[in-house]
Amino acid sequence: MFVGGIVAGGKVAFLGWTIAADANDGVVYVRDDGSRTIEVLVRRRFAFRRLWVDREGQSGLASTAPAGLRPLSRHVRLLEQRGETWLCVNTAEPRED
DSSP: HHHHHHHOOOOOOOOHHHHHTTTTTTTEEEEESSSSSSEEEEEETTTEEEEETTTTSOEEEEEEEOTOOOHHHHHHHHHHHHHOOEEEEOOOOOOOO
């Protein structure tokens, strides 16, 4: 289970992708594919970046793909159509209306 793997496995990894969210406009998508790391997907300027984060909080760039004007949420929908499951993490402060 995705959340159980992160929370039970290591809260430092949770902090690792929360920090990644803060550095990328407050929004990241996260997935656990059962390996020793989790994947974090962010949009940075005109590129989608896949990062890995391990249980110790170390991270690195796994891959990049051109984004053009496509939003991150649409890119994730395309990945989900291929069978990948992603969880959205939003650390941005809520807007006051």
